[in-house]
Amino acid sequence: MKERLDVLLVKKGILKSREKAKVVIMAGDVFVDGQREDKAGSMFDDSADITLLGNPIPYVSRGGLKLEKAMKQFCLDLSDRICMDVGSSTGGFTDCMLQNGALFVYAVDVGRGQLDWGLRNDPKVRCMEKTNIRYVVPEDIDRKPSFVSIDVSFISLTKVLLPVYNLMEKEGEVVCLIKPQFEAGREKVQKKGVVRDPAVHEEVIQKVMDYARTIDFSLCDLDFSPIKGPEGNIEYLLHLAKTGHPHDREELPVKEVVAGAHKELDK
Template sequence: MRADIFLAENGYAKSREEAKRLIASGGVVVNGKTLTKPSSQIDGETPPEILITAERSKYVSRGGLKLEKAIDVLGLDPAGADAVDIGASTGGFTDCLLKHGARRVRAVDVGRSQLDGTLKNDPRVISYEGMNARYIGPEDIGGKCTLAVCDVSFISLALIFPAVRRILEPDGVFAALIKPQFEAGRANIGKNGIVRSRAVHAEVISRVLSDATVNGLHCRALTVSPIEGGDGNREYVAVFDGGVTCGTISDSLIRRVTEGTLDSVFASGRGQYNDLT
């Protein structure tokens, strides 16, 4: 059996994604030999001696750590929420929401058979597979939500905002991962798909926040993701209010976040800066 499948199915990893990460870090030793590939074979008939030396994620995927920062630093509160996870994939955001008290999570993804088995079997989770979030409405997912979260790839958030507005209660809250590599345009993407220019990062964020405002979503807080994306790109987490018109986050403050002199910024009246200087 493939090593990543064996580890996930036998409780050594929370998901195949986590198993792959553990193997890639050199943190899985089977019968005294360090595994180097997820496709390595493990004989399930003879009980192997398995040692996990790498640190395991607290969520089914590392994506949960990104949303966790919005909770810990930006004041996002999932407790009691009826939530929708757009671009759920393995379920890192869904897992994070549940661990922080969400009442229900509707996990939406255009793909199929990606959601971690523990989440798929959790009665608090409803999985909507093969569903393009760009076109969803409340009638597609059993009604509106009080909280929506989003981690999507290969699409601009500008195309997601109208759907978010449709499914979100008037006073709901939205948290999204901003990925410059899918917002900047090909001319700004360098080798290996990395957007290195911090000026481009700032331009992308400003445009995303403006697009959100047009759709009635007002950014109340912004922070740097605590970990890079899987491709090595720096990413950002933003929290939006659906029913409260808050002050704006200035371009100068956005630049300070992208340049690394501020970790987090808040719209006027919503909090205070978290300064790194």
């Protein structure tokens, strides 16, 4: 009897969930009887020889790799912390938080039915789907988060950071993903929503940082995401802190980070 490839990966115990299986398959990391397969719905016999290329993504989606890098580069410790994942989608960031010791995670997203089934049923996760972070107030959550990740699309971070600031614990931290295609003016966005100009990248990063300062966030650190977003856009990781006494550790190396991103990711 033939079954879907994503189902077989779970049935054989190779991966834990169909959501994770789909991510690995789409990444081109699955081989069936020696042939690469990139369609989760492809049908195969139960006896098919299925192997994975290299190390599969350890999270339910590639998004977890972005937060993983931020945690390493910014020396973040999430042990026993209340966290919030804004723009949770499948839950890659949420998964990364839990695997790194988070006590509890609010998974917030305007969509519905996207969060990985295992995370949705995890007692350490509260699925807040069909929820726009701009309208969430402190009374909507039981405990204030001390760490928040933000990975949103089709909206500028300048519309999201203040609501997040108001929900957080004092001394809380934020890692937000700066996506040039949603921060730059329309005239600077190319076909398919791509922004390639390093100068525009520098401009939008500075715009987000300047706004963060105006609402009393401290600028802590900056780096680029280890993977590109949809359509090949380079994205950036900005580390902020709600200190109560805003200050910047130092002038963040915007130009150097942008140059490093293009050198590494535009190979």
